[in-house]
Structures are given as C-alpha cells and as structure tokens.
Amino acid sequence: MTLLRHTIGFLLWMGCTRYKTSAGAVCEDPPLIDFGEIVSGRLSGYKENDRVKYTCNHGYTLSGSQWITCSEKIWVPGPPQCLKRSCGSIPKVSNAQIEGRNKEMYEPGETVHYQCDSGFVIAGSPEIICREGNWSAPPSCEKEKPCDFPAIENGKLSQSLENYRNYYFPMMFGQYVDYHCTDGYQTPSGSTWFRIVCSAGGWSPEPKCLKKCHLPWLQNGFFQDSHKRVFTEGERVKYGCSADYDTEHEGGEITCTRDDWSPPPRCIRKNMTCEPPPEIAGGSIEGVKKSRYLPGESAHYQCWQGFEMMGPSTVMCHSSTWTELPQCKGRGGKCGPPPLIEHGELLSFRKNEYAQGTTLEYKCPSLYVLEGSTTITCANGQWTNPPVCLVACTASEEDMARNNIHLRWRVGTKLYSKSGDFIEFQCKKGYQKDPSSSPFRVQCVEGTIEYPHCKPAKNCTLDEQIMKENNIESQSQRQRVYLTGDIVFFECKHWWHTKVSAADRFRAECLDGVLQYPSCGSRFG
Known part of the structure; x- marks a missing residue:
C-alpha cells in the first residue's frame, strides 16, 4: 500500500509540475518525501540545472536517485522513496525455541535469542540481529554427546x-x-x-602434546633470524654456514618433527678437491689418473720423445685447482698432437707431429657456444690456447613444475639457451615468489641453470559487500574466485555511476588473496 501511495503521488506531482511550470522558466519547489528530507539545495526559485539532495531518516533506506535536477521545468529523475529496512520472520532453527513472542516484522537493530531444547547444545552465537533488512547468521543446535576419557599421546x-x-x-x-x-x-x-x-x-x-625441539649446537654455522631456542613440532628455522662451508641440504631449512630436527643441520666444507690434471700438448700424466685428488696430492707429467720439459714436472692440488702446468716443447719448433677440447673437434685429421707455423681449426656442435679463437697455431714447439665449447642449458619442464614456475618469454616450444644467455622465469598462476628464492632472471652457465622457486598463494574471492558499497561489478559475472596472478576486470554497476578511481584500478590483479577494489560514484553528485 505504501509503495502504491507513493507511486500515485509521484504521477500526480509530475502532472502538476508540468502544468505549473509550463508558463515559467523555473521549476516548482521539489516535493517532500515521507521518512526523509532535503539536505542540499536552494530554498526556492529553482533555475535550470539546479540540483537538490535527499536523505532518509534512521532505519530507512533510499530507493531511487539521491539527487534530482531541474531540467526543462521539471525535476529529473523523480523524487526517491524512503523504505523501512525491516526484517521478516526469523530463521527457523531445528531443536530450538526463541525467547519471547515471534513477530511478522522486526525493526532494524532488534535482536532475537535462541535456546536449544533439552539434550541439545548451541553452536554459534545464540543471538541474531536485524541489519539492513537481513538477519545475521543463526546458530544450530547439535545433539549433546558425553565426552569419553581423552587418550593423549605423550x-x-x-x-x-x-x-x-x-x-x-x-x-x-x-x-x-x-x-x-x-x-x-x-x-x-x-x-x-x-x-x-x-x-x-x-x-x-x-x-x-607436541614434540619440543631445542636448537642444537651447529659447528661452523649459525641459525638465522631466531631469537628463541625452543621450537614446537611443525615449526621451521633456517641456518647458514661460515666461510668455506656450505649447508648440507639446499635451502638450509630444518623442521621440528616428532623425531627431532629433520633434516639434521650440518655445515660441510666446500669442495676443495681437484678434477684429474688436464692434458698438455706433447706430454702426458705418469701412471693412471684418479677421478679426484685431495688437497696436497700431486701428479707427475712426462714429455714425449722429441719434446723437452719446460717448468716443474710435478703439479699439486691446492684449493680445488692445480699449480702451474709444465710445457713440452718440440725440438726444432715442431709441435705434437693438438690438445683435445671437451664437446669439440678438429676440422682436420689428427697427426703426431706438426711443423712450426701450422694452424688448425676447431668447431663446436649445435647449441654449444665456442669461446676463444676457433684456431690454434704451432709456435716455438707449443700450441696456442685452444677454444672451449660451452654447453647449452635446457629448461626442464619437470624442474620448472617442481619449482612452480614457467618461462616468462617463450617462442614455440624452445627450451634451450646458449651458455651466457639470460633466461627469465615467472610464477605459475596460484603461486607467488618465495622470499628465499634465487633471482628470476637466470644466466645459463656452462649448461647449468639455478632455478628460482615459487610457493602456493591464497586465492581471491570477490567481496560482494565491498563491490556493492563501491558501486562496481566484475565483467565476468559468473566467476567469483580467482588465482594469484589472475586479472579481474571491474566496471561501474549502473549507467548513472561514473568512475572515481583511476582507469588502471579497474584492472585489478589478485595477489596472495588480496584485491584492490576500484570505486564508482553517482553522476549526479
């Protein structure tokens, strides 16, 4: 009835307004509304494009436009209405009664208290409240169950x-x-x-009862960012090592478990051993080469027949490198067989002896980079320095999946990069950069890539209340949940709303469960 009365009154007012203003150049005074008032505007004598603003009394909500404008001798759009924000019948809760008498309508702010029947216990708040025409969430009444003797491990x-x-x-x-x-x-x-x-x-x-883990003594190492000494089962702590030592496990993170720390923290001395001594032109190692040499161990070279030893014949392993290698010079300026290079080959047949001034050329296979000169020359019984073939890097799909990343730039299905090239990664959707990760711009170094790491991130669920308050909606009406890295496109909800936030805010990215919502305001104020 109230809505019908307001509608008829508005139509009559529209007709009267058109009639009264047809002879003049101004609008009649704006109409008054029930349960509301005009809070902005002139007292009288309204001219073209003058505006007034309405507001509703406490406990009422405004239906229609808050602003109306004098346009061509009438007010547009029509005046709003103030509708009561009351609540209907209360939600029914099984096995529960309410305190007091049930009513058909409840005023804003009114509360109702539930009591569970005998043998049932309440779960949730026993009280609901009427807000903005809606009831808060009701409780439930669950069957009361006795509690048996608790069995507590440890x-x-x-x-x-x-x-x-x-x-x-x-x-x-x-x-x-x-x-x-x-x-x-x-x-x-x-x-x-x-x-x-x-x-x-x-x-x-x-x-x-959870396991207590005391930080252990760590030889040649230390624990990072930890001011406490006792941790509970499930907690983690990072550790680092002093110079010349590395953490035994990648990342240096340990976890307090039921069986104490896992993995046990340990600092191991950096690799100080040496690879087998390299080949030299015109000579070789005496005896059988070992696969690894400990610091202080030595190896002995000998020159081939017709070649003369220049420098000490014994070399020693020191800090993972060999002391200076000797040279075997050929008599009369001649050179022996050219040095072999890993992954590379000569472009001519290999001989046992070469005249002074001879030049030979090397090449590297596909996807390898040749570093240095492609040629060597026999000079004074010695070959000039040979080149090196640097192996390419393969960005493994398995390694990327394990680290929750993918290539940032990718052409077709190419996963190969030459040594020295830089490769950029980014997190897969639903993941974010791990603070402990290595950089996401990685250089290929002799076939090796150090992969960065991403950790799981929170999803974003659109907040209907914020969107309502900001007068916005998403362009994808059906999708409510977005992964980290997803872009949500917003727009103003109605034609009479206009953008208040900057245009780029309407393209919001989900970041670990957080969305920055833009806002729109009324075109009429």
Whole structure:
C-alpha cells in the first residue's frame, strides 16, 4: 500500500509540475518525501540545472536517485522513496525455541535469542540481529554427546582422574579437565598444562602434546633470524654456514618433527678437491689418473720423445685447482698432437707431429657456444690456447613444475639457451615468489641453470559487500574466485555511476588473496 501511495503521488506531482511550470522558466519547489528530507539545495526559485539532495531518516533506506535536477521545468529523475529496512520472520532453527513472542516484522537493530531444547547444545552465537533488512547468521543446535576419557599421546590427566576414570567419565557438555605433557613435549600453546572443555563436537580444543625441539649446537654455522631456542613440532628455522662451508641440504631449512630436527643441520666444507690434471700438448700424466685428488696430492707429467720439459714436472692440488702446468716443447719448433677440447673437434685429421707455423681449426656442435679463437697455431714447439665449447642449458619442464614456475618469454616450444644467455622465469598462476628464492632472471652457465622457486598463494574471492558499497561489478559475472596472478576486470554497476578511481584500478590483479577494489560514484553528485 505504501509503495502504491507513493507511486500515485509521484504521477500526480509530475502532472502538476508540468502544468505549473509550463508558463515559467523555473521549476516548482521539489516535493517532500515521507521518512526523509532535503539536505542540499536552494530554498526556492529553482533555475535550470539546479540540483537538490535527499536523505532518509534512521532505519530507512533510499530507493531511487539521491539527487534530482531541474531540467526543462521539471525535476529529473523523480523524487526517491524512503523504505523501512525491516526484517521478516526469523530463521527457523531445528531443536530450538526463541525467547519471547515471534513477530511478522522486526525493526532494524532488534535482536532475537535462541535456546536449544533439552539434550541439545548451541553452536554459534545464540543471538541474531536485524541489519539492513537481513538477519545475521543463526546458530544450530547439535545433539549433546558425553565426552569419553581423552587418550593423549605423550600426555596425561591428573593422577586421580587417571585412577578413577570410570567414576569421572564420561563427562557432560561444559565440564572440563586439565592435562599435562611428559618431558620433551608441550601443549600447542607452549605451556606444560592445558585445559580442555567437553563440547558438542567432543573435547575442545583437541588435546595434543607436541614434540619440543631445542636448537642444537651447529659447528661452523649459525641459525638465522631466531631469537628463541625452543621450537614446537611443525615449526621451521633456517641456518647458514661460515666461510668455506656450505649447508648440507639446499635451502638450509630444518623442521621440528616428532623425531627431532629433520633434516639434521650440518655445515660441510666446500669442495676443495681437484678434477684429474688436464692434458698438455706433447706430454702426458705418469701412471693412471684418479677421478679426484685431495688437497696436497700431486701428479707427475712426462714429455714425449722429441719434446723437452719446460717448468716443474710435478703439479699439486691446492684449493680445488692445480699449480702451474709444465710445457713440452718440440725440438726444432715442431709441435705434437693438438690438445683435445671437451664437446669439440678438429676440422682436420689428427697427426703426431706438426711443423712450426701450422694452424688448425676447431668447431663446436649445435647449441654449444665456442669461446676463444676457433684456431690454434704451432709456435716455438707449443700450441696456442685452444677454444672451449660451452654447453647449452635446457629448461626442464619437470624442474620448472617442481619449482612452480614457467618461462616468462617463450617462442614455440624452445627450451634451450646458449651458455651466457639470460633466461627469465615467472610464477605459475596460484603461486607467488618465495622470499628465499634465487633471482628470476637466470644466466645459463656452462649448461647449468639455478632455478628460482615459487610457493602456493591464497586465492581471491570477490567481496560482494565491498563491490556493492563501491558501486562496481566484475565483467565476468559468473566467476567469483580467482588465482594469484589472475586479472579481474571491474566496471561501474549502473549507467548513472561514473568512475572515481583511476582507469588502471579497474584492472585489478589478485595477489596472495588480496584485491584492490576500484570505486564508482553517482553522476549526479
């Protein structure tokens, strides 16, 4: 009836306004509305394009435009209405009654209190409130269940409860007991004693005794960003190592587990051993080469017949490198067989002896980069320095999947990069950069890539209340949940709204569960 009365009144006012203003150049005074008032505008004598603003009394919501404008002797759009923000009948809750008498309509701010029937316990707030025409979430009434004796691994109740468990248990809803953890364990709060209460779902919170881990002494290392010495099962801590030492496990992170720290922290000395001594032109190593040489171990060279040793014949392993290598010079300026290079080959047949001034050429296979001169020359019984073939890098799909990343720039299915090239990665959707990760712009170094790492991130769920308050909506009406890295395109909700935020804000990126919402305002104020 109220809506019909306002509609008829508005139509009559429209007709009268058109008639009264047909002879003049101004609009009549704007109409008054029930349960509201005009808060902005002139007192009288309205001219073309003058505007007035309406507001509603407390407990009422405005339906229609807040602003109206004098245009061609009438007010456009028509005046708004103030509708009461009341709530209808209360939500029904099984196995519950309300305090007081039920009504058909409830005023904004009114509350209703539920009570569960005998044998049932309440879950959630027992009170609901009428807000903006809607009820807050009602509780539920769950069947009351007794709580049996709690079995706590690595913990126990007081001795009297343990001894007379059949007398004290089961316990009913609301009753409580205290328990303590045995040596080496603690409650989730970090204390020795903890209280649990019998609730509808059993003991709350769930009684647990978690392993305590004390930070161990770490030889040649230290623990990072840690001011405490005792940790609880599931907690993690990072450690680092002093100079000349590396963490045994990549990342240097350990976790407190039921079996103490895993993996055990350990700093190991950096690799100080040497690869087998390299080949030299016109000579070779005496005896059989070993695969690795320890610091201080030595190797001996000998020159071939017709070649003369220049420099000490013995070399020593020191800090993963060999001392200066000797040279074997051919008599009469001649050179022996040219040096072999890994992954490369000569463009001519290999001979045992070459005249002074001879030049030979090397090449590298496809996807390898030749570093240095492609040619060597025999000069004074020695070959000039040969080139090196640098192996290409392969960005493995398996390694990228394991680190939750993919190539930032990719042409077709090419996953290969030459040594020295830079490769850029980025996180897959739904993941974000791990603070402990290596850089995402990586250089290929002799066939090796150090992969960065991304960790799982939170999704973004569109907040309907914020969107309503900001007068916006997403262009994709059906999609409500977005992964980190997804772009959400927003637009103003209605034609009478215009963008208030900068245009680029309407293209929002989901970042670890956070969305920056733009806003729109009324075109009429």
